[in-house]
Amino acid sequence: MRERSVSGTLFDIGNTLFMLAVLASMLIPFIYVVSYSLSTPSMLKSGLVLFPTGFTLDSYKKALEDPAVLKGAGISTLRAVIGPAVMLFITSMAAYVLTRSELGGVKWFRKYFIFTLYFSSGIIPMYLLMGYLQLKGTFLIYILPSAVSVFNLVLIKTYIEALPKELEEAAVVDGANDLRLFFQVIFPICTPVFAAVVLFECVNQWNAFMDTQIYNTMSPNLYSLQYVLYNTLNQFNSLEQLKEQGQTQVYSITPQTFKMAITVITVLPIACVYPFLQKYFIKGLLVGSIKG
Template identity: 55%
Template sequence: MIKRTLGDRLFDGANYAAMLIIFVIMVYPFLYIINYSLSDPALISGSALLLPQNPNIDAYVLAFSDSSIVNGIFISVARTISGSALMIFFTSMAGYVLTRDDLIAIRFFRRFFVLTMYFSSGIIPAYILMNELHLAGTFLVYILPSAVAVFNLILIKTYIEGLPKSLEESALIDGANDFQLFFRIIFPISKPVIAAVVLFACIAQWNAFIDTQFYNAMNTDLYPLQYVLYNALQSISSIEQITIGRRVQHVTPESLKMAITVITVLPIMLVYPILQKYFIKGLLIGSIKG
């Protein structure tokens, strides 16, 4: 047993106090948004809003009655599922290929992929490329450009390199080809890194809205939920369009903005704690060898 001194206890107390302050600073803004969206705006004063005032869900009822928000949810869910699945399919296979030392010019390909993390073509060349490929103005522009993510590729490659080589050798001896080796042996036992990469991909796809502004700004049917929220926060006119013709009690433009914000953030908040252990493990892949 180590005897704790007064200085040790004061140090621990200061750490706890600092963590509590950081927790309040991070959590209270979102708690305020939730309480505001559930409150009667007429009862909200300038003081801290710790609990909803006259709780109601009128703002959420109005939000889900608007077709642009419902369509935005559909587009966000569709791009998150399809984009993440496509990225996992291609990125995992590319990561496995880069572990093969017998591949011709393997060093060049490894350096080439890493080089793309530091240099990009820029916004204008990227838009010209998407336009020439006839992807601008389509749903595919959300998922095809992100089909291979180099950072996730490196995570998968590093994880596969840590697997026993005897697994591959035994499968090859039994007559398995490269596709069978990857999909039946390597991929199933790579669940920790795959789960971490899936989390990265889902968060990136769900939170994306800049690509909509670049390629689909004129196509309202392809607005994801994040871009709907972006328009709502940038312009009061978009909120007024939702409220025009609908008389809903206890709803103001501000409370409607808060409700849309909660609808946008809540899915990730529910999924993140479930996959948090894989998220941490994914960040540590390759940092420790044992």
């Protein structure tokens, strides 16, 4: 084998150093947040904190002791499970229909969906529409408005269009109708793009709190975890408030350590789920599906 040139070796070294720098830029902030949230406030010093100074879980105890937090976690979990499932079911079927150029009016519907990516009605018309549909104060307000995601629809449509037409032709020859063709042939092959859009929607549903603030402020039993933690954080945004409530002797926390703990609580579930879906992003499920 031909020896690598000096320029090639230097490129590899530079590329490795660059990727290590990118990794550090993403990893260090997360380590800082976790270490800060676990540190004893009286022992913290200014500067970057990469290891807990002292050790305390008081910030986490304070964030999790409220019964509303557990209820909010349940609501957010339901949102993150039901919402993506409904979105995937409806959006994937719509995307498949838009790939069928032989259907009448498909080109018009494609333009219609793309138009909504650039222009939206705004908050006030949306609020009035949700009130007219009687969705305010209900759990469905978290599910139905996001049942169709045009961005995800475009991703799925593009992926389906790239599939070999021989797959559909073979299924049609075997007597498959449109439903069987979609659910037994197209749907299993689209696992990579489905995993991607489901992860996007899970993150959106888990992090959402503005819809709670706009539509469900009068329904505490429907508060999402993010909204509960948002309200809790507002209640402890200064040391003066902690002192007024007489809790500084019970909890050795500061507003900053409390913010860090809330950040870890909200990020950790997604960080745990992401590695299990990551493999589908690059996995080629189509290899070997066509022979001949």
